[in-house]
Amino acid sequence: MIGINRLNDSAYNDLVTSERTLAWLQDREGASVWDNWHVGYRDVFILDSQNRLRAVFNLTEHDLSEAGNRAELKQLFLRTAKAVDSDGDGLPDDWELLYLGNLSPKPNEDADGDGIDNFTEFAFGTNPTDPNSYTFFKPSMVSRGQQSFLSTTFHRRAGAVLDYFIETSPDLGSWSRGTTEIVESLPKIRFDGTGTSEVTSSLKHANDIQPNGFLRVRAVPR
Ligand SMILES: [Ca+2]
Ligand SMILES: [Ca+2]
Numbered sequence: 001m002i003g004i005n006r007l008n009d010s011a012y013n014d015l016v017t018s019e020r021t022l023a024w025l026q027d028r029e030g031a032s033v034w035d036n037w038h039v040g041y042r043d044v045f046i047l048d049s050q051n052r053l054r055a056v057f058n059l060t061e062h063d064l065s066e067a068g069n070r071a072e073l074k075q076l077f078l079r080t081a082k083a084v085d086s087d088g089d090g091l092p093d094d095w096e097l098l099y100l101g102n103l104s105p106k107p108n109e110d111a112d113g114d115g116i117d118n119f120t121e122f123a124f125g126t127n128p129t130d131p132n133s134y135t136f137f138k139p140s141m142v143s144r145g146q147q148s149f150l151s152t153t154f155h156r157r158a159g160a161v162l163d164y165f166i167e168t169s170p171d172l173g174s175w176s177r178g179t180t181e182i183v184e185s186l187p188k189i190r191f192d193g194t195g196t197s198e199v200t201s202s203l204k205h206a207n208d209i210q211p212n213g214f215l216r217v218r219a220v221p222r
């Protein structure tokens with residue numbers, strides 16, 4: 001979600017952003033976002049994942065101190081954000097159309113031949129048509145107190161389409177899920193158009209699989 005302040009109203013930026021985390025931009029002459037988008041005062045524009053306008057909700061006409069108005073706005077967001085997968089292959093229509101142009105590619109195919117199948121490119125927010133764009137995992141040791149803990153940083157799809165599980169192994173042979181406790185950082189939204197957040201998962205107990213242990217991430221459709 002992003003807020004764009006009206007031209008000549010910059011005096012209010014501090015008031016709006018004070019003591020909150022908010023993606024907030026000031027419109028300016030060269031950009032003229034309000035004019036180009038035909039925005040009215042206190043309009044909420046709701047766009048889908050391909051930036052198509054789905055609804056306009058005005059906060060003067062719909063006072064959010066009334067529960068009914070809050071519920072209506074929430075429903076507009078949920079309806080727009082809902083992933084539609086008409087061919088039921090696990091890849092949402094929007095994603096298939098955006099990157100692959102039609103709904104026929106399959107999740108286990110590798111459109112760009114980079115060794116990463118289409119489902120994995122979707123799950124971890126990479127481009128299935130760019131062989132230089134593939135899954136990003138950054139292993140590291142995270143310090144808590146006097147100890148350090150094996151961890152991995154990766155990009156996961158925001159929203160509720162997939163579940164992500166961290167699995168551990170002492171030897172890269174047998175893998176288990178849930179026997180080792182994992183601490184997950186708060187997701188950081190990336191605002192790069194991929195619909196993913198960055199998250200770091202680390203072992204809760206330093207000696208769970210160390211010194212010779214491994215982590216992996218499994219993405220599973222809900
Ligand atoms: Ca599909
Ligand atoms: Ca690929």
Ligand SMILES: [Ca+2]
Pocket residue numbers: 112114116121126127128129130131132133134
């Ligand atoms: Ca790729």
